[in-house]
Amino acid sequence: MQSQRPSSWYAVPAFAFFGLFAALPMVLVVYLSFTSWQGLGTPTFNGVANWSRLISDGEAHASMGRTLLLMVVSWAVQTPIALLIGVWAAGKQRSRAVLSSIFFLPLLLSTAAIALLWQALLDSNFGIFAGGPQFLGDPDIAIYTVVFVISWQYIPFHTLLYQGAARGIPASLYEAAIIDGAGRFGRFFNITLPQLRYTIVTSSILMLVGSLTTFDTVLILTQGGPGTASRIIPLHMYITGFSGFEMGYASAIAVLLVVLGTALSVIVTRATGFRAMSSQQEGS
Amino acid sequence: MKSRPNWPAGLFAVAWLVIVLGPLVYVLTASLRSRADYLTSGTLAVPENPTLDNYTTVLTGGFAQYLLNNVIVTVATVAIVVLVGVPCAYAVVRGTGRFVQRGFTLLLAGLAIPAQAAIIPVYLLITRMHLYDTLTAIILPTAAFALPVATLVLTNSLRDVPRELYEAQAIDGAGSFRVLVSLVLPLARPAIMTVVVYTALNAWNGFLFPLVLTQSQSSRVLTLGLWNFQGQFGTNIPALMAAVTLSVLPIFVVYLIGRRFLLSGLTAGFGK
Numbered sequence: 141m142q143s144q145r146p147s148s149w150y151a152v153p154a155f156a157f158f159g160l161f162a163a164l165p166m167v168l169v170v171y172l173s174f175t176s177w178q179g180l181g182t183p184t185f186n187g188v189a190n191w192s193r194l195i196s197d198g199e200a201h202a203s204m205g206r207t208l209l210l211m212v213v214s215w216a217v218q219t220p221i222a223l224l225i226g227v228w229a230a231g232k233q234r235s236r237a238v239l240s241s242i243f244f245l246p247l248l249l250s251t252a253a254i255a256l257l258w259q260a261l262l263d264s265n266f267g268i269f270a271g272g273p274q275f276l277g278d279p280d281i282a283i284y285t286v287v288f289v290i291s292w293q294y295i296p297f298h299t300l301l302y303q304g305a306a307r308g309i310p311a312s313l314y315e316a317a318i319i320d321g322a323g324r325f326g327r328f329f330n331i332t333l334p335q336l337r338y339t340i341v342t343s344s345i346l347m348l349v350g351s352l353t354t355f356d357t358v359l360i361l362t363q364g365g366p367g368t369a370s371r372i373i374p375l376h377m378y379i380t381g382f383s384g385f386e387m388g389y390a391s392a393i394a395v396l397l398v399v400l401g402t403a404l405s406v407i408v409t410r411a412t413g414f415r416a417m418s419s420q421q422e423g424s
Numbered sequence: 425m426k427s428r429p430n431w432p433a434g435l436f437a438v439a440w441l442v443i444v445l446g447p448l449v450y451v452l453t454a455s456l457r458s459r460a461d462y463l464t465s466g467t468l469a470v471p472e473n474p475t476l477d478n479y480t481t482v483l484t485g486g487f488a489q490y491l492l493n494n495v496i497v498t499v500a501t502v503a504i505v506v507l508v509g510v511p512c513a514y515a516v517v518r519g520t521g522r523f524v525q526r527g528f529t530l531l532l533a534g535l536a537i538p539a540q541a542a543i544i545p546v547y548l549l550i551t552r553m554h555l556y557d558t559l560t561a562i563i564l565p566t567a568a569f570a571l572p573v574a575t576l577v578l579t580n581s582l583r584d585v586p587r588e589l590y591e592a593q594a595i596d597g598a599g600s601f602r603v604l605v606s607l608v609l610p611l612a613r614p615a616i617m618t619v620v621v622y623t624a625l626n627a628w629n630g631f632l633f634p635l636v637l638t639q640s641q642s643s644r645v646l647t648l649g650l651w652n653f654q655g656q657f658g659t660n661i662p663a664l665m666a667a668v669t670l671s672v673l674p675i676f677v678v679y680l681i682g683r684r685f686l687l688s689g690l691t692a693g694f695g696k
Contacts (some may be wrong), residue, residue: 144594146514148521154512155527161568162534168545228433248675250629252647253668260661268467300691353538356631374540394541402536
């Protein structure tokens, strides 16, 4: 019997691959955050210089503030809409099936395609609001435009999560509630919402961490502008590292990103008493 | 159980339909208009003399090369993930060594690593390996970052295989490799499809790794090509929208053929 069991060697290629390009970089990024490195040549150790700079960097603090704003607002915008549409789309009616197959279409577009499409639509000269409010050019509005575009892109993904979960709620719960005389709202708040609590946690973690790591959308849509009005932490890291060639300092910002992302998942998970699976690559 | 129609929800759904579909219709119609028409008749005007000129402009402007690069990156990434992911999941579910379980735990911790945070060290590794500005530079990290979700989906599916099936194979005297080929592969096929779709979408739409790890036009992929077109075409928005349409087309075809697989690949590991 024993010989039939797969040997550990079956797992070695996957572990090696993951170790080299995902686990090792996490070790390296911590090391690099204590060095000075211009992207060429060898990184040289410079102690805690990057970290003390991060503590006193006004632009990093401002980016942090914008990132928090982006996380909170896009969570508050996406959650109710995705929840309502997901529950609605869970219905078996033919019309709902047809409409929801259209609702999922934004999932097919790359972030780059979506950012370019909205940039064209909101262009201050040739867009649909030409002559009106400057959705990309007004420093007070730009970050909310980013929230809108992110929501447009990711609400379908979260709708899909809620649709799947809502379909799993036993019909008997609703039948019992109807016998008890519960109305539509009563059923939603007393059955649907409590039954979806774990999905709400999963979806929220994915949204918050996704917003924390938003990058492509902002780079293409606003380049962090006007000025630095929509520069958020990942973009600040990218510009510092790959435009300013201060890779050591950018690594310190990257470490901050990992710590914040992990802390966020742990806090939301603990606060809600649920071990959700979290990924920072997918969803926003 | 028959319920009366839910009018407020229906109205909301129609409003949402406009928000979702409107921009997509815009992309398509704008791509069929001439540049002059777009600039004079307004953003949302219906194309009066629909033209495919924009598509010609885009396809002769390097897009065919980007498309080919995207196909290579996507196919290679999917191949790597399936080839190393399936044996790994098999070893995790049926193996007995502690090494495999420890490694799997580490792999799952990888679910929490954002690619953005790894990009600087990955750039360092890729330049040290002399792979900078090659398609391989995009493929390797893209595959590595798809592995945690892929392995998770595969192990979850293999855990559902009844032990009796493995034992029956053992009585037949099958070795572990034959079990992998004749039992694990067929039974894990739906999970493998999910992994293929999830990985392919990530690779097809990837932006950060290509942005940082490639430079020249010969190794440019679609997403970067789109971004590049923006600078190249300037105010020629119809051409840009033609490029956007072309970039979505292959995935749209997949969506039409296998919506169920596509949607399950999208929510890999998170939904039902």
